[in-house]
Amino acid sequence: MTSILNKLGKSGAVASLFLLFVLLIFPVASHAGEKSDVILKQAGDALATGKIDQAQSLFEQIPTPGPEGDDGEFVYSRMQLARISFSMKDMGKARQFAEQIIAVYPDNAEAQNFIASVDRESKPEWRKVLDDCIRFLPSLLKGASMTLLLVFVTMIVSPIGGLFIALGRIGKTQPFSGISWFIIWFFRGTPLLLQLFFIYYGLPALGITLSPLAAALIGLGINYSAYLAEIIRAGILSIEDGQTEAAKALGMTYSQTMRRVIIPQTYKRIIPPFANEFIALIKDTALVSTIAMVELMRAADQMFNAYFNVTVLVFAAVIYLIFTTMFTFFFEKIEYKVGVYERR
Numbered sequence: 029m030t031s032i033l034n035k036l037g038k039s040g041a042v043a044s045l046f047l048l049f050v051l052l053i054f055p056v057a058s059h060a061g062e063k064s065d066v067i068l069k070q071a072g073d074a075l076a077t078g079k080i081d082q083a084q085s086l087f088e089q090i091p092t093p094g095p096e097g098d099d100g101e102f103v104y105s106r107m108q109l110a111r112i113s114f115s116m117k118d119m120g121k122a123r124q125f126a127e128q129i130i131a132v133y134p135d136n137a138e139a140q141n142f143i144a145s146v147d148r149e150s151k152p153e154w155r156k157v158l159d160d161c162i163r164f165l166p167s168l169l170k171g172a173s174m175t176l177l178l179v180f181v182t183m184i185v186s187p188i189g190g191l192f193i194a195l196g197r198i199g200k201t202q203p204f205s206g207i208s209w210f211i212i213w214f215f216r217g218t219p220l221l222l223q224l225f226f227i228y229y230g231l232p233a234l235g236i237t238l239s240p241l242a243a244a245l246i247g248l249g250i251n252y253s254a255y256l257a258e259i260i261r262a263g264i265l266s267i268e269d270g271q272t273e274a275a276k277a278l279g280m281t282y283s284q285t286m287r288r289v290i291i292p293q294t295y296k297r298i299i300p301p302f303a304n305e306f307i308a309l310i311k312d313t314a315l316v317s318t319i320a321m322v323e324l325m326r327a328a329d330q331m332f333n334a335y336f337n338v339t340v341l342v343f344a345a346v347i348y349l350i351f352t353t354m355f356t357f358f359f360e361k362i363e364y365k366v367g368v369y370e371r372r
Contacts (some may be wrong), residue, residue, distance in 0.1 A: 035140055035215055061088055064101040071108070086111060092132060103129055103136065110142055112337070119146050122307045143336050148337075160339045168340070171327030172347050176321065178244055178313045178350075183306055185249040190256030195286065208257070215254035221315050223247050228319040244316040252309060263294035296366040303359035310351050324348070 073085035089101035106125045123146045129139035129206035148156055196208030216221065228243040238246070267290050275285040317326030330345035331337075 064098070068101060068105065071105070075108070075112075080112060086107060086316040092128070094179045103133065103138070104239070107138060107142070110139075114142075114336075119149055122146050136265055145336050151221060157339075160169065160337065160343070163335070164337075164343055166341045167327050167331060168324060168343055169346060171324040172351075175310070175313045175351070178248060179236070179306070179310055180265065180317065181245055182248045182252055182309055184255050185245075186252035187260075187302070189249060190252030190260050191291075193257035194260035194264065197257065198264060211250070212254045213249050214255055216258070220247065220251050220312060221318060223251055224315060224319050240316070240319050240321040243319055244313075244321050248309070248312070248316070252305060255303065255305055259298050259305070260294065263298040264290055265331075266297055267293055296363070298368060299359060303356065303363075306359070307352050307355055310355065 067086050067089050071083045074080075074083040076087060085108045087105040090101050104128050110122045110125035112127060123143055126139045126142045126146070129136050130143070133139070139343075148159065151159070193208045193211055196204040198211065199205055224243065224247040228238060228240065231238060231243075264286075271289055271293070272285055275289045280288065301314050311351050313323055314325035316323055317329065322330075324344055324347060328340050331340045
């Protein structure tokens, strides 16, 4: 009986010690996490005010996590130190801080890509450019193909939609005139980004779920239809009233007058503003990256965040410039051909 009580007493003592250890260790861990948050905030403030040395000292105070890990403070602090060293051309320290992350988290892709960027700096310039082309261009060209798809579909849909909206706006028939006015008022008066957000994120609340591509095409198509409707309306109203009166004198109906007389003369007058809108469209397609659409801008942004290499942004800018130059040249040729009779 005495031996049993002794065993119970020892077990109770062990349990009490374990409980005391748990009670002690968790507040310490919690306190350590709070302390890290405070240090990171102070380091961020120092970095924002240009106090680089103070920020580095504070980031270095974040301890290496134990087996249980942390909430990402260590990785964030070491990556900030690595980027600061990289910007100061101290590649040795930059690599050292990134390797500290790899020592704790061997599969951390951000640190691995950063080390690759550090190694790249030691290569000749021609080799850097070649490596960047091999690494970035396939993904950028894939994103560029999606950008072209969005542009071409919108270029086909929006002039047709704009024509119907413009005719509805000019006409006296209700409710078509009111609906056309509302479309122009709403879609020209609200940001395209807000419209894309509503179509992709807001419509599911009403039971309508669309893919990113469908949401992008609908948003761009309606928005540009509203803008082109006003351009087409202005072009139609610029035609002299005598044209309409002459058509009526020949016995043409309103629809025949529009189709055979007014609209054909309108085309050559609206080509320059049309060209401006479609060039703006090439750049506006970058907004669809916010609804998980991987086009040129999103592809460039993803690779820039992964490799911390500004060259990918330069490549993206060059591709956008190529697209806008091609479209400018294309519309200039059309404008020249349409106006050939006026130059005689």
